[in-house]
Amino acid sequence: xxxxxxxxxxxxxxxxxxxxxxxxxxxxxxxxxxxxxxxxxxxxxxxxxxxxxxxxxxxxxxxxxxxxxxxxxxxxxxxxxxxxxxxxxxxxxxxxxxxxxxxxxxxxxxxxxxxxxxxxxxxxxxxxxxxxxxxxxxxxxxxxxxxxxxxxxxxxxxxxxxxxxxxxxxxxxxxxxxxxxxxxxxxxxxxxxxxxxxxxxxxxxxxxxxxxxxxx
Numbered sequence: 001x002x003x004x005x006x007x008x009x010x011x012x013x014x015x016x017x018x019x020x021x022x023x024x025x026x027x028x029x030x031x032x033x034x035x036x037x038x039x040x041x042x043x044x045x046x047x048x049x050x051x052x053x054x055x056x057x058x059x060x061x062x063x064x065x066x067x068x069x070x071x072x073x074x075x076x077x078x079x080x081x082x083x084x085x086x087x088x089x090x091x092x093x094x095x096x097x098x099x100x101x102x103x104x105x106x107x108x109x110x111x112x113x114x115x116x117x118x119x120x121x122x123x124x125x126x127x128x129x130x131x132x133x134x135x136x137x138x139x140x141x142x143x144x145x146x147x148x149x150x151x152x153x154x155x156x157x158x159x160x161x162x163x164x165x166x167x168x169x170x171x172x173x174x175x176x177x178x179x180x181x182x183x184x185x186x187x188x189x190x191x192x193x194x195x196x197x198x199x200x201x202x203x204x205x206x207x208x209x210x211x212x213x214x215x216x
Contacts, residue, residue, distance in 0.1 A: 001032065009035050011043065012188045019043055062104040068094050070115075072169030072214065079104055087111035116143055116163040123170060124159075124177050130200060136184040150211070151176040153183045168211055175207035 001021040009032065010022045023032055036043070060066060066077045075094040079101060086097045087107050098104050124141055131137070139157040146152070146162045153159045159180045165173050178201045186193040197204055 003027065011035065011039055012190075013043055014188075060105070062108060068108070069167035069214070070094070070112075071166065072172070077108075112166050113143065113163045116161070116166040119166065120161055120173065120177075123173050127174065127177050127181060127200075131181045131184070134185050134196075136181070138181070138184065151180045153180045155187075157184060159184075164215075168214060169207075171203075171207045172211040172214070175201060175204050175211065178204065 001023065003023055003025045006022065006024050009024065009027060012020045012022075014020055019036070021032060021036070060068070062077065062079070064077055064079045067074050068077050069075070070089065075089060075092055078093045078095045080095065080097045081099075081101065082097045083099065084097055085099055085103070085107055086095075087110075088095050094108070096104050096107055098107060120143070121141055128137060137157070138153070138159040141159050141161065143163050144160050145164075146160070149162060150165055151159065151161050159177070161176065161180075165176060178197060182193055182197045182200070185196055201207075
C-alpha cells in the first residue's frame with residue numbers, strides 16, 4: 001500500500017494478481033479495508049482475467065497419432081524415421097522426419113518457434129500502425145516461453161509473446177497483441193484500458209474465450 005498526495009483511494013490489480021492500493025496521506029486502515037471489501041468482487045474478476053492467460057494444454061508425448069494445433073486447426077502427428085530431419089504440414093498431417101525419435105519434441109518446438117517468428121510480426125504490423133495515433137509503439141517484439149502467460153509488455157515498451165500462441169487462430173493472436181498494445185497506453189486494467197481494447201477490437205471477448213477454450 002502507498003500513501004501519496006492524492007484526493008481519492010485507488011485500487012489496481014497487477015498481472016501477478018497482486019492488489020496494489022494507493023491512498024491519500026492520513027487515510028485510516030479501516031477505511032482501506034472497507035474499500036477493499038466493497039471492491040472484492042471486482043478484484044476477483046480482475047485476478048481471474050489475468051489467470052485466463054495461462055496456457056493449459058496437457059503435455060504431449062510426440063508420438064504418431066497425437067493431435068497438434070496450428071493456427072487453430074488440428075493436425076495429426078506422423079513421425080517417420082529416416083536419415084534427415086524435417087517438419088511440414090501436408091493435408092491434415094503434421095509430418096516429422098527424424099533420425100532419432102527422441103528429437104521429435106525438439107523438432108516440433110523449433111518448427112513452431114520459426115513460424116511464430118515469421119508470422120507474428122506480420123500480424124502485429126497493422127495493429128501497431130493503428131496504435132500510433134495514441135503516440136505509442138513497441139520498442140521491440142520478442143518471443144519467450146512463458147508457462148503462465150500468453151503475452152506481456154515491459155515498462156520500456158517491449159512486447160513479449162508466447163510462441164505457443166502460434167497454435168491458436170489468427171484472431172486470438174491479434175487479441176493478445178492488441179491487449180499488450182493497450183498496456184502501452186494504460187499500464188493497469190482500468191476501465192479506460194478496457195474501453196480502449198473494446199474500441200480497437202470490439203469482439204475481443206469472443207477471441208479471449210476461444211483462446212481459453214481451445215488451449216485448455
